[in-house]
Amino acid sequence: MGIATINPATGELLRTFEPLTDLEIDQYLERAHQAFQQYRWLSLSQRAIWMHKAGDILEQQAESLGKIITLEMGKPLRGAIAEAQKSASVCHYYADNGAEFLADTPVATDASQSFVRYQPLGPILAVMPWNFPFWQVFRFAAPALMAGNVGLLKHASNVPQCALKIAEIFQEAGFPEGVFQTLLIGSDKVAQVITDARIKAGTLTGSEPAGVSFASLAGKYLKKVVLELGGSDPFIVLDSADLPLAIETAVTARMLNNGQSCIAAKRFILADSIADQFEQQLADKFAALKVGDPMNLDTDVGPLATPDILQDLDMQVQACIVKGATVLTGSHPPDRPGNFYPPTILTRIPPGTPADQEEFFGPVALIFRVKSLDEAITLANGTSFGLGASAWTTNPQEQDRLMSELEAGAVFINGMVKSDPRLPFGGIKHSGYGRELSIQGMHEFLNIKTVWIK
Numbered sequence: 001m002g003i004a005t006i007n008p009a010t011g012e013l014l015r016t017f018e019p020l021t022d023l024e025i026d027q028y029l030e031r032a033h034q035a036f037q038q039y040r041w042l043s044l045s046q047r048a049i050w051m052h053k054a055g056d057i058l059e060q061q062a063e064s065l066g067k068i069i070t071l072e073m074g075k076p077l078r079g080a081i082a083e084a085q086k087s088a089s090v091c092h093y094y095a096d097n098g099a100e101f102l103a104d105t106p107v108a109t110d111a112s113q114s115f116v117r118y119q120p121l122g123p124i125l126a127v128m129p130w131n132f133p134f135w136q137v138f139r140f141a142a143p144a145l146m147a148g149n150v151g152l153l154k155h156a157s158n159v160p161q162c163a164l165k166i167a168e169i170f171q172e173a174g175f176p177e178g179v180f181q182t183l184l185i186g187s188d189k190v191a192q193v194i195t196d197a198r199i200k201a202g203t204l205t206g207s208e209p210a211g212v213s214f215a216s217l218a219g220k221y222l223k224k225v226v227l228e229l230g231g232s233d234p235f236i237v238l239d240s241a242d243l244p245l246a247i248e249t250a251v252t253a254r255m256l257n258n259g260q261s262c263i264a265a266k267r268f269i270l271a272d273s274i275a276d277q278f279e280q281q282l283a284d285k286f287a288a289l290k291v292g293d294p295m296n297l298d299t300d301v302g303p304l305a306t307p308d309i310l311q312d313l314d315m316q317v318q319a320c321i322v323k324g325a326t327v328l329t330g331s332h333p334p335d336r337p338g339n340f341y342p343p344t345i346l347t348r349i350p351p352g353t354p355a356d357q358e359e360f361f362g363p364v365a366l367i368f369r370v371k372s373l374d375e376a377i378t379l380a381n382g383t384s385f386g387l388g389a390s391a392w393t394t395n396p397q398e399q400d401r402l403m404s405e406l407e408a409g410a411v412f413i414n415g416m417v418k419s420d421p422r423l424p425f426g427g428i429k430h431s432g433y434g435r436e437l438s439i440q441g442m443h444e445f446l447n448i449k450t451v452w453i454k
């Protein structure tokens with residue numbers, strides 16, 4: 001299937017879209033290139049007015065935007081509305097803080113005056129995933145546009161209406177033509193765009209193979225890239241943890257977005273002493289979740305975004321079971337239309353299954369038991385990923401070791417991993433490189449220029 005809206009809850013093909021022709025792609029790139037020549041010199045206060053306006057539109061239209069999100073990728077409507085609102089918050093955050101983040105930074109040297117000046121790079125290509133189809137885009141676009149760059153969005157092929165709507169929002173907010181454009185293209189055209197001389201840098205959020213392909217090409221053409229890739233985040237619970245809170249949080253941390261979040265807790269690493277109680281209560285809570293139509297406001301878990309994701313997830317689960325994993329709840333797709341998968345818990349998973357190294361992108365919790373903190377840290381660090389990590393203990397020495405020794409771009413102690421405009425976000429190892437959000441995210445796509453005056 002090319003670029004299309006297919007309702008994940010029913011499988012119904014609702015709308016198809018023609019991809020841009022090569023001539024049209026060239027026109028979009030030229031428009032971006034031309035727009036940058038003027039836009040880069042506009043005042044920050046002007047850009048902030050437009051960015052606040054984009055935030056206002058997102059807030060005012062959160063409900064209708066939420067419906068488009070849910071229709072195209074299946075997350076429960078409550079979460080989709082919250083996503084539109086969170087996207088508004090990142091617009092306001094950079095509109096409010098952009099001037100401070102971009103101000104010249106004085107540095108005392110042998111010069112009479114020396115400082116760092118921050119300048120935009122030009123048109124940036126953003127290749128984005130469907131799982132947070134608004135949030136992922138706005139967290140790239142808000143800092144990039146505030147800094148004077150211009151954006152071109154190649155969104156995932158299953159969320160074209162979200163992609164078009166986002167470009168409309170920037171236009172309605174007042175940004176000049178060409179400052180933010182959606183390119184309706186398949187992934188086969190990404191190489192053509194990222195290698196074009198008019199594109200100065202790129203960012204990709206998605207799977208590891210897509211990241212490798214994108215970064216290789218960008219590297220060949222010496223273009224800066226930020227990569228936000230997959231994760232298999234650990235959620236470590238030790239003896240002293242507040243167990244009821246940890247279990248309650250575990251449900252949200254695993255089930256948010258129907259389990260399709262890069263920073264979802266995926267591997268639950270439990271101290272032996274609390275493991276039985278944790279497992280039993282988690283299984284009760286998973287079994288009580290309401291799976292169904294994502295348009296209903298009381299639905300907890302909707303369908304997965306595509307049939308392929310459902311199939312891949314089920315293959316991973318069945319491979320674990322065949323090797324001897326115990327099923328506490330779930331594990332078989334129900335016999336109904338749509339891409340539904342039940343909340344599932346696997347425990348006593350022997351080594352040598354996909355749970356060791358692969359990302360499970362859906363509502364499946366993988367439980368492991370450990371006898372010591374050392375064992376917990378070794379297991380947590382034992383994958384090729386390094387995105388986030390959540391650890392639960394009230395012991396300060398344990399907390400200290402966890403925040404230092406966990407190999408991840410973020411460690412949350414006694415809380416679930418989440419993104420926040422005020423904090424940098426990104427991974428290490430095969431989870432990618434570079435950062436989004438906060439001042440660090442804004443500085444990724446800038447010429448950090450040294451100025452020295454005798």
Ligand code: NAP
Nearest residue numbers: 128129155156157187190206207210213228229230231262
């Ligand atoms: P995906 O298949 O890699 O798709 C993501 C985007 O990349 C889409 O726009 C896709 O376009 C495009 N794409 C696919 N293959 C490409 C290639 N070879 N070259 C250039 N572009 C390519 O990812 P997904 O499976 O839909 O998304 C889920 C993944 O994203 C998970 O691994 C998740 O953990 C990760 N993710 C990471 C973060 C983070 O911040 N670290 C956030 C959200 C999601 P088409 O749709 O046209 O194929």
